[in-house]
Amino acid sequence: MQVQKFHSLSMRLLALTAAWVSFVVGVVAYTMLLSWNAESSAAALNQVNEIKIHFHRANVFTNTNYAPEMFDEEIRVSNTLIKGLHDIDLWSPFKVPNTPDIEDSINKATQVWETQARPQLFQQRENGATIDTEIFNSYTGALNHLKDRIEDYRVRYLWQMRYLQTLIIALAIGSLFVILFLLKRWVIRPVNKLGEVIDKVRAGDLSARVNVGTNDEFGRIGEGFNRMASRLEDLYDNLEAKVAEKTASVQEKNTNLSQLYEMTTFLSQAVSIEDMNEGFIDRIRSYTGSDACAVRLVDESGKLSIVASSGLSGRFLELSSRESDTDAPIYRAYQKPLPTRFDLLKGTRDTAKELVKEGFQVSYGFHIRNGQTSLGTFEVFFRDNRDIASPAFRQLESFGTHLGIAIDNHRLNERERQFAVVQERTFMAQGLHDSIAQTLSFLNMQVQLLESALAGNDKQMVDETVKQIKAGVQESYENVRELLLNFREKIHKEDFKTALLTVTRRFEAQSGVSAKVQFSGNGPNLTEKQKLQVTFIIQEALSNIRKHAKASQVEVRIMNNRDFVASVRDNGVGIDRKLAEERKARHVGLSIMEERAKKIGAELVIDSEPGKGTTVEVRLPEENRKND
Template identity: 35%
Template sequence: MLRSALFAGWHKLSTRIVGLLLSFMAVALMVIGSTLFLSWQLEGSAAVINVAGSLRMESYRLAMLAGRLADRQARAAAEEGLRGQLRRIDDTLELVRQGDPQRPLFLPPTAAIRDGFAQLQDEWRGALAPRVRALMAAPAVTPAQGYEVQQYTEQFVRRVDNLVQRIERDSESRTFWLRASQLLLLGLAMAGTVSIIYLLFDMIVAPVTRLQGGLERMREQDFGVRLPVDSNDEFGMLALGFNQMADKLQDSYGSLEARVREKTSELERQNRELALLYDSAAFLQQPQAAEAMCRGFLRRICDYFGADGGSVRVLDPDRDNIHMLVHQGISAELVESERCLKVGDCLCGEAVVNKLAVVHDLRRMDSGHNLQCRREGFATVSIFHIFGRSAYLGFFNLHFRQNTVFSAAQTALLETLGQLLGAAIENQRLQGRERELAISEERNLVAQGLHDSIAQGLNFLNLQVQMLEQSLRRQRLDEVEGIVPALRAGVEESYQDVRELLHNFRTRLQEGTLAASLATVIDKFSRQSGIEVAFEADSDGAPFPREHQLQLLFIVQEALSNVRKHAAARHVWIRLADQQDFTLSIRDDGQGFDPASLASLDEAHVGINIMRERAQRIDARLQLTSAPGAGTEVVLHLPRAQRRAA
């Protein structure tokens, strides 16, 4: 059994190719490994030869320093040099003994070389090194003793030469085997290349050529072509598969048109879904009332799915009521009975609890469910929910008089449409809240403006009238003559305030740039007040949202109003710097004031609070600088990080 399994496995093309390649690779790796090992050993031997050769120079230097010991004046320096030389020779011998595989550096592993190195170590440790140390320890050294050290040094150098010669002879032998291995590797490469080319042609190229010929005939719609199956390897299996493919192509060629029609129908369905999604999304983005939006949405999905009726209902979360907002194709009785449902009531109210899409087959329900929609002849009622980005908003129904089943794709489409409607409803609600907030804030600013101007003027007139009544009661005509001009001036001031407020409230951006709108406001102020205004702008003030530009106009108008009422100025300078950051400054040469005094007064009396609130609306910073007799400057700064383009 095992033999038959191995024999069957050997017939596989991949097994044969892998086996041949692995065999060739094993032989090549063995030869390459031996070559690398020999090269590594030769490199280590060469390094040992270099290191051992350096022992000659170190030994001669040792003998030279030992000869200087006889000179008393140079003895100290010679002893210091000898200690270093002894240490270096010891380190070199230890390095040769231990070796360094990383360099690499090591003695060849032969007995003759090991014996030669042992003799070299014995010569050093037993003869030369002890005599040098003895000379260093002696109080006085004679030239004869130095000559003796030189004799031992010559003997030590001969030992070094003997060791180097043995290593060189060993390297010559290894070099021969290295070249032989390289020649063998070259022969293996040539033989392996020829063998692989032959085997690849026999096992791969010839079967591929036959397969290519069959494919060419198949391309010409010759579905009767068949390939011979003459092997049990992968190409034999491929030829068998090719024949089976040809059989199936002959069978399926006739049914190709039916599959094309099926795919075309699927693409048309997907295109209709995309068209519905696009049309619904475009319709829901239009500005319109909630009922009109839901009615148009319901009409589109009823037309698409062929529903006989439907409705859109919204949830009142505070009272748990479900209100029918729009309906289509259902009777007035059904509308009246389900205009307002409680969560949990009826089929629709139960669906709100789970918030899952439900399709009810009314024909399969027992008679205990006395449903108005069933009595009116509807067979299927579907419930799909409306979700906003942050909350559950309600659901919409589709009523069918025929039994209807929704596919998974249709269910996903209706759920997506519910999310689109939910996003549109939530956007409408958010826009309504934003409009209410904007109206509330603007009313607050109007109230502050009235309090700043008319209310204080009327309070002044009220005080003057009371004083006038008291003077008339006492018959003090001289006081009356002083009060009447004050009343006339107060009425004139209130009249001017009313005109200015009306002008400010009616301000609208003209067609043009911010700089042009500012120039119009400044020109009118200059003509009405007689105060000279110098306006400088380094750009046209764009781009800005129109709401931001309108707030900037209001701030300039409020600042100029304060100049007219309180500053007693003759000149005003307005500068607009619109680069990456936006800066608007209004400066006058009036009487000025102490900014610290504002802390004890209501800021509305000078309009500062109004200007600051308007600056906060556009994320700008308002800075006030003033001093008694030095005029006032108001600077509005909008950094680049907070700036929004139009």
Template identity: 30%
Template sequence: MSSIINKNDSQSDITNQKEKHHCHRHYTIQFIADWKQKYRALVSSGLFCPIIGLLINVILLGLSGFMAGSNPENTQIFILAQITLMLTAVALVAILLYRIQHKLMLPLSHLKSWSKEMRIGNLSARIPVPSSGDFASLANDINALGKDLMNLSREMDERVAQQTERIGQKNRSLEILYDVAASINISRDLDDLLVRFLRIMNDVVNAKAATLRLVTDDEQMRLVASVGLSDEVVEQEKLISLKRCLCGKAITEGELLSQENIKECNLHAGHRFFEDDNIEMIAIPLQYRGETLGVYNLFVEKPGLVNREDIKNLLISIGRHMGMAIEKSRLDAKAKQSSIIQERNLLSSELHDSLAQTLASLRFQVANLDDSITGGDEQAAEREVAQLENGLNEAYTELRELIAHFRAPFDERGLAQSIAKSVDRFRKETGIFIFFQNEWDQDELPSTLEMQVLRIAQESLNNIRKHSKAHAVRILLRCNKKGRHLLMIEDDGVGMGKPALNERPGEHIGLSIMKERAQRLGGELLIESEAGEGTRITLTFNTPETSQRNILDLI
């Protein structure tokens, strides 16, 4: 084992010695190469020969002095030789100084001047290149570096100028988009908006005229706004075919298109738009969510405007903004119309469920009064007259409330008390036994919901009074803590063979209105009736926080 270890140690020593030898050899080669390079640099600089000459001259002076001391008889000869050597040394020193000045100091001075010029921003400064030597190569390298710096600086300036111009164009585009958005907000109506928009676009591109057309349902293009066109041209261009000229093509393809002149437009229209036909026409589609609503046209005297990518993108972007504004205006008009229809329906429902019911009750009381008068029952007639008077007062009050507030009188104590009030009135007017089972745990519902529930209860009682011939009525009003609500009204009258929810307007319009009110509550109205078995009306709904109904749990 020890022999193996000794063998490994000896091999390791041999390896280390080889590595050391290799390192020494590498350093030696590198040292010789460095000295060769320095030698070549010294020789090429022109200083080597004078320095060697001075060294030789100094050596010769020393030898001549030593020889003169050893041979006194030849002293004059040695003195003359020393004078000659000294003169030669002076000449060599002069040559050395001259070459130091021109080969070393002057290039350094040029380098210093160059660096000063570069510091003050003169990137065109260059160093004079010597005819030979290492300084010639250095000067060429420095001059090449200066040239690269100048080119880089020029390129950076050009890029900065381009970016500045691009930012300026972006700012201008943003200003234009802001003007368009502002015109959308301040315009009185769609016509005013479109005229403002065309004026803005005229100013942006210095257009001679501008038009805007919208697509109709019968594949026509209707001229809705124009700037810069004569009244005669506007009148003739009010409605044109979608398949005609560039405008229809832009709408069909959904892309920005242009043509160099308007000769084709004049040919299709049968009249001239302008005195000069050499006017470029640009057609930009008005789009919203992938649908093309129309097109706006710009008539410009300078061609090639759409060749600029920024202008092209701006026109397309503005077209989309205007498409959104036009669609919004259309939706607002539809919403307004829908709101008017809804208000009319609500008014109709309120009239039916309030004043109409009161008038129906008065008609019923008038019939009772006629029977009392015919039968000679004066006391009954007086009671009927008193009820008629109360009914007229209630009708008048309801009418005034509808006019002033567009809602029926509602008890401030809540839904349960309002239904109880209606129950008392029903009992007094009809004499029918009615039981109100109040299990209402809800403190308060939104007034809009309470009104819908009250109206359904009132309409149900009104139908019982007019049609059911019932002897007893039960009303159940229930609400639990989970927000589930139930209104159930049932009677023991003659019933109905088939609920008339979907019949045309007539005597059963109240059932349709009840169903609509249930839908407004987000609830469900169920009518159960058979001939001779009475009728049950069940309304179930949830408060806004709940979303599911469960009739079985409620009942």
């Protein structure tokens, strides 16, 4: 593991850097130590010279002409300096070098000072005698000897510093060449080799390989480059085959998408389930190249009946219609979640034998689904023993899902259309009941009165009754005409404003009452269903005004903002709420308007008081305008 780490270029560079930094730090530290010692020696020399100076000053101050304090100060300073020669402070640069010969010289100088020179100075101060020359020379000689030893020590360190500096210069030059050599060997040469091979590959020589010859990072880069070059060479050599393979795959996907688009487009445009199944079979046979195809749908009794087929004989269709037991292969396949493959040659039922007789060998059954609901199956038949690939399987399953959705949607639309017809018939019956039926009941009563008047030969009653019958017939005619015009509105595809103006003008012609129409707002347009129901509500409101309100002024206002509001206001006799509730079962006009408003998510509000007119307002909130 350690050898592998050392082979790493980064580890070698780190080790080399650490060694060089350690060496430089060591040399600098040793140089500082030599400089420190040389500085200490110089300071010690200065201190020895200062001792000699203070000794001479003390000798001078022994003269009684000088103040005793001056002599005492010199003696004190000399004592301090002599004592300082013995003190060793590692953090102070002003210490005497600590060697045996210097230590002996210090001891000798100290001994001469304490035993001879200092007592001689005190005696000279007290007696006025002159100093002994032998003592003077002995003390100064000891100090000079100490000074010479320190000077030798300092000179030796200065020479060591010179040698060391010379060595640093030599090592710096040598290390520069070593670093350049290692840089060239470890970095520059591998980079150059890699660059040469890259140039060859760029020039088209995909067989070029790099051989760095090391196990470091550049070696691994070289191995990776070689693998990449080999892969590139392999891709280039097999490019044509791969391009053909990818092209075929893309073409297959495009074909599948085209088929899927064609199938969905056809299913969305088919007008009936029969046309849907027939077109589905034709396209499946075209897409798969099958020899026959059939669509089975579950009927109300739960039987899978063939509703469309192509390429199958009448005999097979007859046998298949008889095969109703749930143990039949097609029923078992219908109950399974996945498509089923049928080996017809191994079939034991009459339907399978008939297919083999007609030359078929294999068939496949696929589900027709809408979500989780199975509506039936479709089968494709082949006269050869063919296997369908997985992509084609998924495509056929998708076709079955689209057919199931289309069939379900068609059935829902058909039920919705039937429901709409039933609902409109209900509204028509309600309208007939609310208008014509009541008028006919009135006419029946008048006919009975006419019979009584004729039997009693009451001419005045006869004339009055005939007049009432004529008025009733005229009212029935107007009611029938209004109903016919109202029902015709759904057929005409007029825009909302034009349709509303048409309804209003017809009301004016029938009632002789002026109707004012106002439009305001620039909100979104109503849907076709909303337009139709709002138009019918306004028609019903105008019809009620014509029949019951006895109004002289009518105002229709349309406000199309975020909310849609349509109102019909008159100045007629108004509505007695209590009376209206009592007659609600016989007069269903208000109920019809409420039901139409609920169909589009709107709210119907009727504001009326007897003698103060009536306002019918239908309000469609913003959140319900997009629901239809």
